[in-house]
Amino acid sequence: MSGFTIGLAIIGGLVLAFIVAWNAWTTRRNTPRQPDAMTTIAATVPMENERTEPSFHDDLPLAPPPVERRPGLDALIDVLAPIVVDHPVPGEIALGALPPTRRAGSKSFAIEGRNDATQEWETPRPGQRYSAFQAGVQLANRSGALNDIEFSEFVMKAQAFADTVNGAPDFPEMRDEVARARELDQFAGTHDAQLSFTLRARNAAWSPGYVQQNAARLGFVAGAIPGRMVLPANVPGNPPILGLAFSTQAAMADDPAHSAIRDLTLSLDVPQVPRSEQPFVRMRDAAIALAASMDGLITDDDGRVIPVEALDAIGADLEKLYDTLDARDLSAGSAQARRLFS
Missing domain, CATH: 3.30.1400.10 (ZipA, C-terminal FtsZ-binding domain)
Structure with missing residues (x-):
């Protein structure tokens, strides 16, 4: 066999190897990540309605005179x-x-x-x-x-x-x-706040089982709707602390393992959850932990990456909002606040 023929064979082999490697990389990139071993997602907790974007204000109307507190009806609201x-x-x-x-x-x-x-x-x-x-x-x-x-x-x-x-x-x-x-x-x-972070996949997409497994490690459980999970409150009967949502269609697919999820949403309905639960800290930590374990990016609704410093600034604004609600006798998580912000 001539040197020219051998050279062509070597080049052909290299091209073939490159094509095989490229196809393998592309297949791996496009195949949704799967859970290591399916984690049981226990309990069903109702999800709250989706809310609008938050707004923070420092102005505070004067609180009304003290009113008689009653279980249920309340002269305040x-x-x-x-x-x-x-x-x-x-x-x-x-x-x-x-x-x-x-x-x-x-x-x-x-x-x-x-x-x-x-x-x-x-x-x-x-x-x-x-x-x-x-x-x-x-x-x-x-x-x-x-x-x-x-x-x-x-x-x-x-x-x-x-x-x-x-x-x-x-x-x-x-x-x-x-x-x-x-x-x-x-x-x-002017004092309502519903926060949300979007977690986007950097490279490979996620399967529903992969999302559920990683979220379950942080304490999330299945919600009432496919594609919804919640972080339950410490007090039974209270609204969940956080919500996590991904594609309902992917969660209900005939073969969920092959359903590709490229983003999910973490949400917090601020007036519904007591400050004592430290809901924003848990939301921030959950977002950072999920981004690390699932190779994702924390972004806003427009796809802009949110740096950690920005998360801290949002937390500082929330503390002011909590103080304002407290001063109006509508503390976050109270029966009055949960009814008013519903």
């Missing part, structure tokens, strides 16, 4: 209408008089009774007797402020209940309550 009755009303009658829906427009509506035995305000229960009632409708939520139509619906529902239990309601002035609703809505709108 509800319109209250006392209902006087001549004689204690059995819980069965009160329950039968409740309207079929517990909303007035987009606002929550409720009736509470003062238990004749305990003198505590509560939702009517069978076997109890109630010496007074109060009707309430929420002043504001993330859908906006209570308006004239919703106030009128509240009056009709409360009046119908009062008529059934032979009670006499005392309604506040609509104009005053609607104005109070607008002020509260303005405060809520």
Whole structure:
């Protein structure tokens, strides 16, 4: 065999080796990363609704005078209408008089009774007797402020209940309550915060199992919807501390192992979670840990990489927001804040 032929053979072999290596690299890059061993994702925790981008402000409206705290209805965030009755009303009658829906427009509506035995305000229960009632409708939520139509619906529902239990309601002035609703809505709108970080794959995509395994190592569990995970609160029944979301379509694929995920979202609904849970610190640490273990980048919604210094600055702004909510008696994670920012 001539030297020329041998040279061609060597070159051909090198080209073939390069093609094989290129195909192997391309296949590996395009194949979603798989979990080492599937981690069981236990428990199902409901996800909260997705929220909007945060806004931080230093201005603080003056807090209202102290109001009587009650379990449920609260003069801080509800319109209250006392209902006087001549004689204690059995819980069965009160329950039968409740309207079929517990909303007035987009606002929550409720009736509470003062238990004749305990003198505590509560939702009517069978076997109890109630010496007074109060009707309430929420002043504001993330859908906006209570308006004239919703106030009128509240009056009709409360009046119908009062008529059934032979009670006499005392309604506040609509104009005053609607104005109070607008002020509260303005405060809520300028002190609401829903944060999110996007984690993007640097090179190889991720499979759903790979995402779930890495998130589970940080304490995340399966949410109520495929492609959703949550970091549960330390107190049972409280909203989750953090949310993690990736493609629902990928999670529900016939063969999830071959579903390619290139990004996921970590989210925090600030007013819903107590400061004591250190939610932002846990969000930041989770983002950094996932980026390291999954070869990802922490970015904003536009794909810009977020440096660690920027994360620290966001945390400092959040501390100011927590202080503002505390001063308004709407501390993050409190029953009042969870209802207002819902």
